[in-house]
Amino acid sequence: MARPLIAEIDLEALRHNYRLAADLAPASQSMAVLKADAYGHGAVACARALQGRAPAFAVACLEEAEALRQDGITTPILLLEGIFEPAELERVEALDLWLVVHSDWQLEALLAYRPKRAIPTWIKVDSGMHRLGFPPARAAEVWSRLTEAPAHACDLHLMSHFATADAVNTAYFRRQSSLLQELAERLGAPTCLANSPATLARPESHGAWNRPGVMLYGSDPLEVANAASRRLAPVMTLRSAIIAVRELPAGEPVGYGGRWHTPRPSRIGVVACGYGDGYDRHAVDGTPMLVAGRRAALVGKVSMDMLTVDLTDLPDADIGSEVILWGRASNGAVLSVDEVARHCDTISYTLLTGVLPRVPRRYHGGLSGTDPH
Structure with missing residues (x-):
């Protein structure tokens, strides 16, 4: 697989x-x-x-x-x-x-x-x-x-x-x-x-x-959205999945440097995506993502190949659950790349252009298959 x-x-x-x-x-x-x-x-x-x-x-x-x-x-x-x-x-x-x-x-x-x-x-x-x-x-x-x-x-x-x-x-x-x-x-x-x-x-x-x-x-470049920019549709969805789940007691550090500690007994999901894929390492704790179509928060520093998400309030989320780093989830929920960029102290342009070649592109709506390059 x-x-x-x-x-x-x-x-x-x-x-x-x-x-x-x-x-x-x-x-x-x-x-x-x-x-x-x-x-x-x-x-x-x-x-x-x-x-x-x-x-x-x-x-x-x-x-x-x-x-x-x-x-x-x-x-x-x-x-x-x-x-x-x-x-x-x-x-x-x-x-x-x-x-x-x-x-x-x-x-x-x-x-x-x-x-x-x-x-x-x-x-x-x-x-x-x-x-x-x-x-x-x-x-x-x-x-x-x-x-x-x-x-x-x-x-x-x-x-x-x-x-x-x-x-x-x-x-x-x-x-x-x-x-x-x-x-x-x-x-x-x-x-x-x-x-x-x-x-x-x-x-x-x-x-x-x-x-x-x-x-x-699909990125809104305006400081304050207007009626026209709200009609923009996301073109790229960066999609992954939970590949492991950890059950941790309160007070445990998560990730490099122990930047984030569990404030309560917590379920922590590991997601197959990291800065080696182009996801911004500057993402702070609380950076949003969608897990099974519901909002969840990044916890701990982004690693090269993985990142971690707090699943404590999503008891049905488990290994294999869909994770949307930005874009549109299978249930239709949307997470704007602009919102993610703000949590990384950057702009959407850097996130979109920074997705690295090892991430396969999959096209639909006019061109099927993989990246035609």
């Missing part, structure tokens, strides 16, 4: 979340972000599930785009970080990719390259995130140079990234948004500005294109 830990990927939930993103912005096209192996869900499987629905995909780098093309994905793909060296432009052209240009050396490399067909190009402006992008004061110059080079670049768009679209305090978002809207109007430029939180909560930022990312996988 195989180890019971699996990452179950619900592709119908992925499509549901994509439809929600598209419905929230009916005047925009919604580009599905598949970077970091589709946030840990399997980029090829997710691309297949969305191909024919999403008009374009976005990835971080050329290698991620090549993997999709090699598996037969023909949908347009945008390179969010552009090229990392000029020599990559040949592959960009060969794979028929769309290109982000965010710095002078990339601009000069594109203008020096001689493509057979002009490359669709997206100019990134640093409106306040202060990672990538041209300063707003230089955007018109860059736009002009590419407009005047139709043999090199075509289908120009203006893009940027919001730093605080998820926040309740909208002051900084409004500052970025105002700057970008004024710039786009001055240049007559179609925009791609809205990430997941802006797609969900900032309709004024919706442009010709939006870039929903983590929301596609």
Whole structure:
């Protein structure tokens, strides 16, 4: 019998979340972000599930785009970080990719390259995130140079990234948004500005294109959920089982370092999942999970291959009982990956992308079997 830990990927939930993103912005096209192996869900499987629905995909780098093309994905793909060296432009052209240009050396490399067909190009402006992008004061110059080079670049768009679209305090978002809207109007430029939180909560930022990312996988990126984000469905369920049960008297330490002690006579379940699988070792005592569809709490430190859960108030739970680390239980109960992340002092992105390769992916809702990689 195989180890019971699996990452179950619900592709119908992925499509549901994509439809929600598209419905929230009916005047925009919604580009599905598949970077970091589709946030840990399997980029090829997710691309297949969305191909024919999403008009374009976005990835971080050329290698991620090549993997999709090699598996037969023909949908347009945008390179969010552009090229990392000029020599990559040949592959960009060969794979028929769309290109982000965010710095002078990339601009000069594109203008020096001689493509057979002009490359669709997206100019990134640093409106306040202060990672990538041209300063707003230089955007018109860059736009002009590419407009005047139709043999090199075509289908120009203006893009940027919001730093605080998820926040309740909208002051900084409004500052970025105002700057970008004024710039786009001055240049007559179609925009791609809205990430997941802006797609969900900032309709004024919706442009010709939006870039929903983590929301596609069922995670709510907002500081405070709204009516739209409450409609998100979990795509990944990290599922395991109880593999042993210990009956302990009060006062006994559990796990490395004895961080947690039994406050009463207790039943402690051992779960086949640990930090060697990508479950966060920073999870504190009380981190929730679902055992046989009912909430239970992590107790003791997470080990490499196992963790421990308090079953004292779940007398029917025993060896073989289903354990949901996050996602949807067999009885329909849901434990949000966002809630688990808060107990680990992190965000859902790190949990989802951190599930390691030894955890088998199992797909349903459009693609059966194991991970197609």
